[in-house]
Amino acid sequence: MINFNKFYKLFNLISLSLVIISILLLFFKGLNFGVDFKGGTLIELRANDKKINVTTLRYAFGNMTLGDFNVKKFGNESDFLIKIEKKDTSANAIEIIKKELTSSIGGSFNFRRVENVGPKVSAELLKSGVIAIALSLAAMLFYIWIRFEWQFSLGAILALFHDVIITLGLFSLFNLEINLSIVAAVLTIVGYSMNDTVVIYDRVRENLRKFSDIKIFELTNISINETLSRTIITSVTTLLALVSIYLFGGEILKGFSLAMIMGVVFGTYSSIYIANPILVKLRVSQKTILKEDTQ
């Protein structure tokens, strides 16, 4: 049996500082919002001419007076991603860019993907993304509250916050782009992390009923150990699937799968080191559970 609770203090301290650093990053550095949330134009361009590279593209776009823009390689040598911040949603903006690009670098390229999001839509998408995440957290809180006791609900939700905030903090730190699929990833992380926490909590509750003489401090440790092999196996299979998406699923899914990978790692960790210490702190005992049973 691994003595997890020996490290409660240490890991709580680490988690706390990670959360604080993440919040500071979110406040002061902010997130790198993609066109979905900031508005603007995104063009994925494939060059059929070896001479075309980031520098030539940067030069060509620089001559178009488009305002702030960003050119980077996207996957392989001949694919590029251009993001233009100008909120020009006039119907033929793309066509004009295409024409000017043809005259400056020749016609050997094609636009594989174009996304043009107006400021109104991006603001709405951002709002609905934030609402979706908030709503899912609230729904989880409520569900655990019904299924367990409020102490469990609080523990699970703090673990969720921990996972979501640190994942977003990492996105801020590495300047990774936040787009619609990242919101989907965050929601899935919420589901996964909860899933993991619930399995351990379920065992804690069962053990609370069984043993009246073991303190919660010891009991959480027993429960974590009993469910440990399941926790590891499920994390491994989920990570195997995610790593496979990350490596082979194409450029578009990279951000999504990366966010999910981080989320699964933190979700697994937080089920052990956030969700359970909170039960200890809240002095959950057999009484907490029995009260529920007699009702």
Add this chain to the structure above:
Amino acid sequence: MLYFSKLRIILVSLVTLFFIFIAASNFQDSEDSLISKKINLGLDLQGGSYLLLEIDNGPVEIQKLQNTITVIRNFLKDKKINFSDLRIENKKIIFKVPKNSVELVETFLLDKESEINPYYNQYKSHQFDAVIQGDKFILTFSKYGLIEIKTSSQDQALEIVRRRVDEVGTNEPNILKRGNNRILVELPGLDDPMRIKSLLGKTANLTFRFVTQNSNDTFGTEMLQFEDGSNEAMVSKRIILNGENLLDAQPQMNNQTNETVVSFTLDRVGAKRFGKATSNGIGKQLAIVLDGKIVSAPVIRDTIASGNGQISGNFTFQSATDLALLLRSGALPAPLNIIEERTVGPDLGQDSINAGVIALIIGFLLVIIFMFFKYKIFGLIANVTLLVNLFFLVGILTLFEATLTLPGIAGIILTVGMAVDANVLIFERIKEECKKEKNNIIAFDAGYVKSKTAIIDANITTLIAAIILFLMGSGPVKGFSVTLAVGIFTTLFSVYFIARMLTSLYVVRNKDKEKLI
């Protein structure tokens, strides 16, 4: 938990075969397969264009206010009320009447049968909210007044957008209302939406009006630019004809001038009016005005009574074709703005499918290899279950003709990773039970029973996340939530029917073996 009757085994097998059959039908030509249902590919996978259009209702509101002002003016004149200062300001109608007429005007404004309340009996609401300050009336659109404007212009715009898109002849376009002032247009297979965008960007409001030198024209005049921007002309506000009088319009080559023109045919009323105007106006210039710009202003040489005419104006064949198309499909009630556009080329779509399938195969292989090494024979059972689960998932998506997107494929791969969780929970529990209980059958049974609550709670939490994602998400992300949610149900079914059945068949046969799992 371990007992399965023969009948049940047969039923489960039949269901499984059915879904394998359905899932497989996706890979056949639809003509010779029994089931014509197929998973739809999202625009991000098959390539295509997604356009979100917003209707700019400002001009419609102004038009409505102007009409209402005429109604009010007529009423006041009719009742010989000495009104003053009747005007539109900030989308409000403002006017003053003498003190003794205030009551009369108020009754008129509230009258359910009056022209100013066209739909009171339908919605139990007035079109306008009136504020009376002494002798001053201020009218603003009521809540229903605004909703009525929005929904009716949305209905009309939807119809016109549909006609224009159909005329271009794209594959199975999807045109839907969004909210009460937006229209969503999905055009599968279209990798350059330029032409559609320019067609949808035009209101196509066509009028025929005389060019005049006299700025004191009774109907008022306005200066309008020619479409090529070269010149201006003063045009009367009197409308001889408008686009509604058009029966047909076609691009044509004019044999004499070798020019591309748009020829049109007018309906009976239009032909009559056109004949009258051309006979009275010989020698005058008739301006053909499209969306506030003069396309051309030919001099009338002869009476045109046939109801046929031509519009010339430096057209290329393409631009003449487009103009004819716009005129045939009619004018939009209000301008449309494209507020969101997403276009994916077909080759990128195919690349995404390939990458998704490769990731799925590799992810699946990694998971089954891992499970086999971990649980041996039971790993094999879990793997068979996982494969059947995939068939279920694809089969259900096929039955509902769901739309599969790239994030949707990611959802399927993620399901592969997470689906084994339920089996793992059960197997681990059985291992624990085996340590306490010598009888294999009792231990297995206990394992299934005791792991149930954890499995259900764990899956419901994921389901909650998926449902919220479905409600709040848009486009491709919605596809992800669908596969995730369906995946949860198929997982539970396959674990509790397929895996349990296989486990029970194995355990009952080997019940005396030690260290079964």
